[in-house]
Amino acid sequence: MTDVKELIQGKIKTFGNNRTALMPILQAIVEDKNHLDEEDMIEVADALDISTADVYGTATFYTFLDTIPRGKYVIRVCKTISCHMAGKDEIFDTLKDVLKIKEGETTPDKKFTLLIANCMGWCHKGPVMLVNDDIYTELTKEKVIDIINEYQEK
Amino acid sequence: MGKFEVNLKINDLPVTIEEGTTILDAAQKLNFRIPTLCHHPDLCVAGNCRVCVVEQTGAKTLPAACATPVAEGMEIFTNSAKVRQARKHVVELLLSEHKSECTSCYKNGKCELQELAIEYRISEDTFLKLVEEKGYTIDDLSPAIIKDDSKCIRCQRCVRTCTQIQSISALAVINKGDEQKIATFLDKPMHSVVCTNCGQCVSHCPTGALVEKNYIDQVWDVINDPNLHVVVQTAPAVRIGLGEELELSPGDRVTGKMVAALRRLGFNSVLDTDFSADLTIMEEGTELLTRLKKALVDKDESVKLPMTTSCSPGWIKFIEHKYPEYLDNVSTCKSPQQMFGALAKTFYAEKKGLKAEKVVSVSIMPCTAKKYEADRPEMRDSGYKDVDYVLTTRELAAMVRQAGMDFSALENENYDSIMGKSTGAAVIFGSTGGVMEAALRTAYEIVTGREVPFENLNIMPVRGLKGVKEAKVKIENVKPEWGFLEGVELSCAIAHGLANAKILMDKVKAGEADYHFIEIMACPGGCLGGGGQPMPVSDKIRQKRMDAIYQEDESLEFRKSHENAEVQAIYKEFLGEPLGHKSHELLHTTYKKRKKY
Ligand code: SF4
Numbered sequence: 001m002t003d004v005k006e007l008i009q010g011k012i013k014t015f016g017n018n019r020t021a022l023m024p025i026l027q028a029i030v031e032d033k034n035h036l037d038e039e040d041m042i043e044v045a046d047a048l049d050i051s052t053a054d055v056y057g058t059a060t061f062y063t064f065l066d067t068i069p070r071g072k073y074v075i076r077v078c079k080t081i082s083c084h085m086a087g088k089d090e091i092f093d094t095l096k097d098v099l100k101i102k103e104g105e106t107t108p109d110k111k112f113t114l115l116i117a118n119c120m121g122w123c124h125k126g127p128v129m130l131v132n133d134d135i136y137t138e139l140t141k142e143k144v145i146d147i148i149n150e151y152q153e154k
Numbered sequence: 155m156g157k158f159e160v161n162l163k164i165n166d167l168p169v170t171i172e173e174g175t176t177i178l179d180a181a182q183k184l185n186f187r188i189p190t191l192c193h194h195p196d197l198c199v200a201g202n203c204r205v206c207v208v209e210q211t212g213a214k215t216l217p218a219a220c221a222t223p224v225a226e227g228m229e230i231f232t233n234s235a236k237v238r239q240a241r242k243h244v245v246e247l248l249l250s251e252h253k254s255e256c257t258s259c260y261k262n263g264k265c266e267l268q269e270l271a272i273e274y275r276i277s278e279d280t281f282l283k284l285v286e287e288k289g290y291t292i293d294d295l296s297p298a299i300i301k302d303d304s305k306c307i308r309c310q311r312c313v314r315t316c317t318q319i320q321s322i323s324a325l326a327v328i329n330k331g332d333e334q335k336i337a338t339f340l341d342k343p344m345h346s347v348v349c350t351n352c353g354q355c356v357s358h359c360p361t362g363a364l365v366e367k368n369y370i371d372q373v374w375d376v377i378n379d380p381n382l383h384v385v386v387q388t389a390p391a392v393r394i395g396l397g398e399e400l401e402l403s404p405g406d407r408v409t410g411k412m413v414a415a416l417r418r419l420g421f422n423s424v425l426d427t428d429f430s431a432d433l434t435i436m437e438e439g440t441e442l443l444t445r446l447k448k449a450l451v452d453k454d455e456s457v458k459l460p461m462t463t464s465c466s467p468g469w470i471k472f473i474e475h476k477y478p479e480y481l482d483n484v485s486t487c488k489s490p491q492q493m494f495g496a497l498a499k500t501f502y503a504e505k506k507g508l509k510a511e512k513v514v515s516v517s518i519m520p521c522t523a524k525k526y527e528a529d530r531p532e533m534r535d536s537g538y539k540d541v542d543y544v545l546t547t548r549e550l551a552a553m554v555r556q557a558g559m560d561f562s563a564l565e566n567e568n569y570d571s572i573m574g575k576s577t578g579a580a581v582i583f584g585s586t587g588g589v590m591e592a593a594l595r596t597a598y599e600i601v602t603g604r605e606v607p608f609e610n611l612n613i614m615p616v617r618g619l620k621g622v623k624e625a626k627v628k629i630e631n632v633k634p635e636w637g638f639l640e641g642v643e644l645s646c647a648i649a650h651g652l653a654n655a656k657i658l659m660d661k662v663k664a665g666e667a668d669y670h671f672i673e674i675m676a677c678p679g680g681c682l683g684g685g686g687q688p689m690p691v692s693d694k695i696r697q698k699r700m701d702a703i704y705q706e707d708e709s710l711e712f713r714k715s716h717e718n719a720e721v722q723a724i725y726k727e728f729l730g731e732p733l734g735h736k737s738h739e740l741l742h743t744t745y746k747k748r749k750k751y
Pocket residue numbers: 252253254255256257259260261262263265266267268305361362363
């Protein structure tokens with residue numbers, strides 16, 4: 001993990017220290033440590049001279065800018081209509097079963113977090129899920145178990 | 155450059171209006187009322203509630219009147235069947251997520267959402283009631299403000315207020331979609347974040363989602379307790395605001411009626427914060443002159459200039475959070491409310507032969523931050539809580555209504571003694587620039603022995619609604635003991651609304667200003683536009699209240715704080731001299747650095 005202050009300063013060099021730099025900075029922090037904590041958001045507010053409530057508001061607007069600690073691999077299962085009709089419930093149940101956690105939870109070894117997300121634009125290949133930035137499409141129960149096993153090995 | 159004009163028709167009537175204005179403005183010009191919720195004349199356009207929709211010939215959708223600029227040849231209908239149906243749906247949808255419990259809601263009778271529900275005769279739940287699923291929370295931990303999310307319609311007037319008027323953004327919109335809500339940083343309780351308790355969000359909220367914490371029942375209880383002696387003090391801006399809550403008009407001066415009403419409510423003694431405002435001028439004026447001497451003559455580096463005023467507790471909390479490095483610049487004078495409180499349980503109790511613990515001190519303030527101020531641990535110099543309960547102008551009006559009084563029919567009455575006398579200089583504390591003007595009237599006279607060189611004592615450059623004002627007063631032909639001030643041009647600045655305070659403080663910080671004295675009030679217009687004043691509020695209304703304040707000043711026999719006979723007496727009998735030992739003990743205070751967020 002990079003020091004958050006350095007990370008922010010680096011981004012400010014590219015994007016300037018006004019509001020428009022907010023998104024790239026938040027994305028960079030999340031990429032680096034998977035979530036934004038209170039201190040991070042204070043640092044960002046300080047660097048851009050905006051309010052912490054504004055930073056928090058922006059962070060909570062975007063699903064991918066987590067403000068609670070997440071596991072190393074964040075799994076997001078699409079819940080929107082096409083994936084729903086293609087059988088997302090079974091996929092989700094399988095994940096709960098394999099990982100032994102519920103929606104929003106993280107495994108005790110901090111490896112996996114299970115979340116539900118909205119449409120990812122892969123409707124023609126549902127059901128789909130994301131593991132961090134990688135998309136997995138046309139999922140079946142078996143496929144999901146294999147994918148999780150692979151990540152368990154990593 | 156002349157502005158272009160646009161011709162359009164509203165409900166078949168032609169209207170000509172400046173380009174850049176909205177359909178809402180044009181309709182107002184023709185006296186067609188279009189309902190609004192997210193719109194507020196103080197704030198930028200949000201266009202998020204859609205209750206102001208109108209029909210436009212040729213357009214497929216219904217434009218929002220508050221957010222759509224007028225255009226040449228437009229044809230607008232504000233009351234078509236389509237429009238009425240759409241508005242009704244908007245209100246019904248809002249209500250589907252709204253904990254409608256008007257009869258037990260603090261905003262009952264004063265709520266813009268309720269008014270719309272009445273207007274559109276909402277009689278049943280057309281849409282699924284979602285309140286139970288929402289998990290709404292109430293934050294009532296602050297001594298000043300209650301935030302109840304179940305009453306919030308997410309119009310974001312509070313967010314825009316805290317950002318635009320106060321530059322703080324303590325409140326923001328968090329989450330999205332059906333989880334969207336108004337919250338502080340990490341959804342912490344308001345009292346634990348950078349909020350100043352100014353209450354501007356409260357006085358801009360259309361519903362019961364943000365309200366003052368009210369102490370009406372507690373005050374009735376102490377009034378009804380025969381063992382207690384309840385004194386009440388009234389802030390300068392209450393006398394020009396209270397009427398608005400009681401069927402009178404903005405700008406109506408109701409000092410005498412207010413005194414009569416308070417007496418009828420059962421307060422044992424009806425006294426005036428204006429008395430302690432005059433006292434504040436004696437202390438603060440002396441403090442300024444002392445600071446000037448120490449800085450200019452003794453070259454004492456520990457003395458900080460510019461000195462800023464300290465009577466606005468919202469401003470104090472703001473500087474404690476945002477510019478703590480300037481806390482030594484803030485006058486150590488307590489606010490008039492707290493000076494009064496400290497004296498009520500010492501000087502007043504002694505003079506009246508009362509035990510301090512039997513004296514309850516209540517204050518009527520245009521302000522919610524005063525509730526917080528009274529709660530500060532520093533404010534117990536009498537050995538007790540100096541001010542027990544703070545009621546806003548709105549709460550006092552509620553009590554007057556409860557008591558069944560016909561307010562406008564009351565005969566004028568006068569304040570009690572002691573601590574009931576005041577001057578015009580104290581009255582103008584209620585307006586931005588007023589403390590500055592009052593201080594100048596007295597300080598100039600102390601130093602030169604002559605009245606301030608402005609016609610009829612009216613120091614016009616410090617008056618008005620301009621966000622940041624500056625004035626320079628040249629001091630000449632001084633008395634011998636003030637020789638060091640001969641020829642000095644006293645440089646003053648005034649800001650109201652914390653966004654303007656920020657502009658001013660940033661200027662000071664950047665070393666771009668040479669001010670000696672700065673007056674800052676947290677609320678726009680000063681106390682007359684305080685977070686505890688009647689609603690609605692706009693610059694038009696603020697201006698009327700301001701005119702009333704200066705009329706009140708001119709109507710009084712004495713208009714300089716040092717001419718207040720009761721103030722002169724309290725120095726003789728009790729305090730000694732300004733900045734003396736007793737004053738320090740009771741009338742001055744300290745501040746503390748707080749975290750920036
Ligand atoms: S906020 Fe308004 S509509 Fe809602 S319960 Fe209170 S008074 Fe009724």
